[in-house]
Structures are given as C-alpha cells and as structure tokens.
Amino acid sequence: MxxxxxxxxxxxxxxxxxxxxxxxxxxxxxxxxxxxxxxxxxxxxxxxxxxxxxxxxxxxxxxxxxxxxxxxxxxxxxxxxxxxxxxxxxxxxxxxxxxxxxxPVYELLGGKQRNHIPTFATTRGPCGPEMIEQAKELIALGWTSMRLSPASFGDDKIFEPRQSIAETAEWCIKAREALGSTVVLGIDYHHRLSVAEAASFCQKMPSGTLDFLEEPIRDETPEAYEALRKLVDVPFAVGEEFSSKWQFLPYIERDIHQFNRIDVCNVGGLTESMKVAGWSEAHYVDMMPHNPLGPICTAATVHFAAAVPNFSWLETRASPGESYLGFNDSAIFTGQPVLNGAVYDVSDAPGLGIEVDEETVKQQSFKFWEAPHLHRNDGSITNW
The missing domain is CATH 3.30.390.10 (Enolase-like, N-terminal domain)
Structure with missing residues (x-):
C-alpha cells in the first residue's frame, strides 16, 4: 500500500x-x-x-x-x-x-481498557446563580465532573484579572455549597492570570472548593508553575498547548501538575500521545484530554482514552448547556461519537469510525477566524 x-x-x-x-x-x-x-x-x-x-x-x-x-x-x-x-x-x-x-484504532494502541469514556462538561456562564443552575442540570443529566465559568463581566474585549478572581471565588464557594461534595468541580482561567493573581484566587476559597484549576498562568516557564505550586493546594490541569513530549517533560518529572490536558491534534497525534501517557502513568499523572473542536479530534481522543490506564475525563463541548453543538455538524461528519448521557461509547468500527462528506467540504471557500484579542482596563494586552 x-x-x-x-x-x-x-x-x-x-x-x-x-x-x-x-x-x-x-x-x-x-x-x-x-x-x-x-x-x-x-x-x-x-x-x-x-x-x-x-x-x-x-x-x-x-x-x-x-x-x-x-x-x-x-x-x-x-x-x-x-x-x-x-x-x-x-x-x-x-x-x-x-x-x-x-x-478499531484502539487496537493499534494496545487494546481497549474501558468500554466508555467519561466526560466533563462546562457551564456556559455567566458566573453567578445561572451558572449554578446549569451545573445542577448537568448533574441531573449524569455528569459528575464539570468546569465552572470564571467571571468576565460581559465585555468580550476586556478582562481584568483582579476583578474576575474576587467574584469567581465567591461563586465557586457558593457552587460547592449548592452542589455538594461528590461532584468534581474545576475552573479554566485560560492562561489569563499571573502567579500572584492565581495564588490570590485560590487563597480566597476554603481548601477543597475546587478539584482542579486549569491553565491558570502561561506555561512557557515551568518554574513559574513550581512557584504557584508552593502557594496553593489545588491540583493543576495543564498542557493543552504543549506540542511535544518534551514540553510535558518538566511538568511530569518535577511533579508540578496532576492532570495532563493533552491535545492529540496538537501534541503530535496518537503516536506522541501514547508516549506522554506512559510517562505520565509512571508519575501518577492522569490524562484529561483537551477536546474543544471537531468530531475527528473527538473520535481519535476516544480511542486514545480507551487504550490508556491513567485516564480521568475527556472534555466535551457537546453538552446540552453549551453553545458549541455546531462544531459537530452532522451534515459534514457521519459516524461521529455521540454522547450517551455523560459518556462516549467506544466505537468498534474499523479505524476511527468516522466519515466526512468531502464534496460539501470542497464547496466551501476559506473564511478567516481570529480569537478575541483581550485588553485590560488600562489598555494593555492580556491572554484570551
């Protein structure tokens, strides 16, 4: 061939x-x-x-x-x-x-170790009473793990960290009180905080309020995460931007984080993902894959998640509470993974088990998309 x-x-x-x-x-x-x-x-x-x-x-x-x-x-x-x-x-x-x-692809990765893949969902905000109600809806639908929504104050071009962490911490405490101790709660700050801001955020909440803090600061400098690790006791979920096993190396070897937010579509595919997973297993770090976009990524990650022992939850953007259903367009993709409650069942079809309407894709003309460029109130640039 x-x-x-x-x-x-x-x-x-x-x-x-x-x-x-x-x-x-x-x-x-x-x-x-x-x-x-x-x-x-x-x-x-x-x-x-x-x-x-x-x-x-x-x-x-x-x-x-x-x-x-x-x-x-x-x-x-x-x-x-x-x-x-x-x-x-x-x-x-x-x-x-x-x-x-x-x-199926999972057989190429060592065989299936689980029959279905648990997911975590995300409340769509805003941070406040509506967020807690959405979380209750997700629990009723079977989710036991979810991300809450950080406060952003409604302006899609402005993000002021200190203003956000004060209100977000308050509502995280209320969410834990309302949702109970068994549900897994985390929050994603999308690299928007400094070490001091992230520490202040965690210190505003009682220990045990959050089960994971995702990407609180930028990840270019592992030493910055080590400094933050000394200041807070919340487990870190890090790695969705990492593009090789070498970027994961200091985080795994220095025991900086507890969840690997590996992205099979960025890190080097399934070949590289399996190497990171084995390395992580030796350090008791669980895989918590990043999966924000297409159904091909979802299908590949489901096979990956089925084949590794050290797995926690797969991100899904297809929960009823989110507005990302359009990213799994059934007019283009067939055979794609579909949520069964709060889990993805593992496909036994040969390969990934997904097909694409290539003719529909060919008829498209390219459109540019740009992520939001956020500023602080003083006009300076900050992360999206």
Missing amino acids: KITAIRPYPTWVGTRNQLIVKIETDEGIYGWGESGLSGREKAVAGAIEHYREFLIGRDPMMIGALWQEMYRSQYFEGGRVLTAAISAIDIALHDIKGKALGV
Missing part, C-alpha cells in the same frame, strides 16, 4: 474552522485526521504541503517511522505549527491502518 494524496481542508463548522486532512492510498483506503491549531489553519496547511512532498509513495503502515521522519526532516524541529501538521497526518495514518487491518 502506498500514499497517493494528502489533502488539507480548512473547514468552517459552527463559528470557526477545523483543519481536517484526508490521506488517500493506491488501494482505495483513506484516512481522516485533524489539526488543533485553531485560527492558524493556513500555516498548518502549508506545513502539510511540505510534508506531502516526501510522503507521497510511502507506506502508510509505517506510522512510527514516518512520524520520526516528519519531525526530524528539517533543521528546526518541532514547534506548534509543525506538530499540529504532524498530528493531523498521524491520526489519518492510524485511521488508514485500522481500516486496512479491519480493527
């Missing part, structure tokens, strides 16, 4: 793009992958076109060797654009190999 074509498709679904990739072979078997680098699809598509130059004619079954060649084939190894491209290709190659062998 030989690779005959690699086709990147920036695809508008819901309110932004998904970059999906199709790899075709001379035996008529094809596979689908997805990149997770939202908002920079043209850069990733360009990298895929470079890789295509030497992948055409190669054996798609040699997934590990092709991964190494893609990663090492340029002097400047790695980086988020390149590993996002490698991720999409790697996932598509797993899809091809599963179909060729007549087995």
Whole structure:
C-alpha cells in the first residue's frame, strides 16, 4: 500500500474552522485526521504541503517511522505549527491502518481498557446563580465532573484579572455549597492570570472548593508553575498547548501538575500521545484530554482514552448547556461519537469510525477566524 494524496481542508463548522486532512492510498483506503491549531489553519496547511512532498509513495503502515521522519526532516524541529501538521497526518495514518487491518484504532494502541469514556462538561456562564443552575442540570443529566465559568463581566474585549478572581471565588464557594461534595468541580482561567493573581484566587476559597484549576498562568516557564505550586493546594490541569513530549517533560518529572490536558491534534497525534501517557502513568499523572473542536479530534481522543490506564475525563463541548453543538455538524461528519448521557461509547468500527462528506467540504471557500484579542482596563494586552 502506498500514499497517493494528502489533502488539507480548512473547514468552517459552527463559528470557526477545523483543519481536517484526508490521506488517500493506491488501494482505495483513506484516512481522516485533524489539526488543533485553531485560527492558524493556513500555516498548518502549508506545513502539510511540505510534508506531502516526501510522503507521497510511502507506506502508510509505517506510522512510527514516518512520524520520526516528519519531525526530524528539517533543521528546526518541532514547534506548534509543525506538530499540529504532524498530528493531523498521524491520526489519518492510524485511521488508514485500522481500516486496512479491519480493527478499531484502539487496537493499534494496545487494546481497549474501558468500554466508555467519561466526560466533563462546562457551564456556559455567566458566573453567578445561572451558572449554578446549569451545573445542577448537568448533574441531573449524569455528569459528575464539570468546569465552572470564571467571571468576565460581559465585555468580550476586556478582562481584568483582579476583578474576575474576587467574584469567581465567591461563586465557586457558593457552587460547592449548592452542589455538594461528590461532584468534581474545576475552573479554566485560560492562561489569563499571573502567579500572584492565581495564588490570590485560590487563597480566597476554603481548601477543597475546587478539584482542579486549569491553565491558570502561561506555561512557557515551568518554574513559574513550581512557584504557584508552593502557594496553593489545588491540583493543576495543564498542557493543552504543549506540542511535544518534551514540553510535558518538566511538568511530569518535577511533579508540578496532576492532570495532563493533552491535545492529540496538537501534541503530535496518537503516536506522541501514547508516549506522554506512559510517562505520565509512571508519575501518577492522569490524562484529561483537551477536546474543544471537531468530531475527528473527538473520535481519535476516544480511542486514545480507551487504550490508556491513567485516564480521568475527556472534555466535551457537546453538552446540552453549551453553545458549541455546531462544531459537530452532522451534515459534514457521519459516524461521529455521540454522547450517551455523560459518556462516549467506544466505537468498534474499523479505524476511527468516522466519515466526512468531502464534496460539501470542497464547496466551501476559506473564511478567516481570529480569537478575541483581550485588553485590560488600562489598555494593555492580556491572554484570551
């Protein structure tokens, strides 16, 4: 079997793009992958076109060797654009190999260790009474783990950290009182805080209020997270932006975090994800995958989650309380994972078990999407 074509498709679904990739072979078997680098699809598509130059004619079954060649084939190894491209290709190659062998992708990863994949949902806000009511609705529907909504004060262009943490801490305390001690509660600050702000936020709440704090500060400097670790006792969920096992290395080896927010569409695909999972298992760090966009990512991550022992919850943006249902467009994607209550059942179909209406995708014209550019009240730039 030989690779005959690699086709990147920036695809508008819901309110932004998904970059999906199709790899075709001379035996008529094809596979689908997805990149997770939202908002920079043209850069990733360009990298895929470079890789295509030497992948055409190669054996798609040699997934590990092709991964190494893609990663090492340029002097400047790695980086988020390149590993996002490698991720999409790697996932598509797993899809091809599963179909060729007549087995689901999880069999290629060591076999299934669980029959369904628990998820966590996210309240859509705003922070306050409505957030608590949404959380109660999620509990009634079967969710036992969820993220609450940090206060943002309604302006989609302004984020003032100190103002947010004061109100958010108050409502996190009220949420824990209202929802009880058994539900797992976390919050995602999306890299928007400093070490001092994140510490202040946690110290405003009684110990045990939150079960995890996701991405409170930027992750370029592990030492900053180590400093924060000394100041607070809330478990950290970190890693959705990491683009290789090497970026995970200091966090795992120094016992900085407790949950790996790995993104199979950014870290280097399933090949790299399994390496991070094994390393994490040795340090008792659980996998808590990032999964904010397309159903190809969801399908690949479900297979990954089925095959690893150290797993907690998979992010889902398809809960009834969220406005992200458009990202799983059934007019484009068929056979995609569908929530069964608060879990995804693991597909036994060959490959990923998902198909794409390629003709619909081809008819689209590219539309740019840009993440919000947030400012503080003084006009300075802050993270989205």
